[in-house]
Amino acid sequence: AQSVTQLGSHVSVSEGALVLLRCNYSSSVPPYLFWYVQYPNQGLQLLLKYTSAATLVKGINGFEAEFKKSETSFHLTKPSAHMSDAAEYFCAVSLYNQGGKLIFGQGTELSVKP
Amino acid sequence: NAGVMQNPRHLVRRRGQEARLRCSPMKGHSHVYWYRQLPEEGLKFMVYLQKENIIDESGMPKERFSAEFPKEGPSILRIQQVVRGDSAAYFCASSQIPTGQGSHEQYFGPGTRLTVT
Numbered sequence: 001a002q003s004v005t006q007l008g009s010h011v012s013v014s015e016g017a018l019v020l021l022r023c024n025y026s027s028s029v030p031p032y033l034f035w036y037v038q039y040p041n042q043g044l045q046l047l048l049k050y051t052s053a054a055t056l057v058k059g060i061n062g063f064e065a066e067f068k069k070s071e072t073s074f075h076l077t078k079p080s081a082h083m084s085d086a087a088e089y090f091c092a093v094s095l096y097n098q099g100g101k102l103i104f105g106q107g108t109e110l111s112v113k114p
Numbered sequence: 115n116a117g118v119m120q121n122p123r124h125l126v127r128r129r130g131q132e133a134r135l136r137c138s139p140m141k142g143h144s145h146v147y148w149y150r151q152l153p154e155e156g157l158k159f160m161v162y163l164q165k166e167n168i169i170d171e172s173g174m175p176k177e178r179f180s181a182e183f184p185k186e187g188p189s190i191l192r193i194q195q196v197v198r199g200d201s202a203a204y205f206c207a208s209s210q211i212p213t214g215q216g217s218h219e220q221y222f223g224p225g226t227r228l229t230v231t
Binding site for chain 1: 145
């Protein structure tokens, strides 16, 4: 069965520093991969998605992620953190043969210090 | 184009009462997914529906929970005889076609926060 693991439930960075949020997946077939962001008391907003085209995916708000099949990873990065990036981030996987349900990681809360 | 709408945003029920959560998908979307987010946890898939059909309910608890998506009107997630453990945020998402086909993303609503007292 497929699963998603996000390393680090809390990550803290200084404003302007690199953001790196880790995501590893397990899947027996090529997956579709997603990163979502959730602000307090709100729904989830899609940051970016991997769909088996380019392995480096650019998303909104300056975020990007790289699909590495050999490492089964899909880490999320942003070169320079902004205070407004403070939120909960979720990595998710979907398989083409399972109707589209998303399997989520546990989430990583990002804090940005001034 | 309005996004996914959910109501109510907050719902308080006493133990043993029924909770009804509504979800209106984005215009043109015919696939609806329900997820539950327990405190300090990620989202867990519950059920996937198309109009008048339940496609995948592998994440639904066996008892007290049911879902429907009628031909007309919103999708409904119904919880009978609620217990304290049902307290959570319930999110609905919709997509144009199943996410697994062509990787169409799911658009999420703002959620319904259920509190059972």
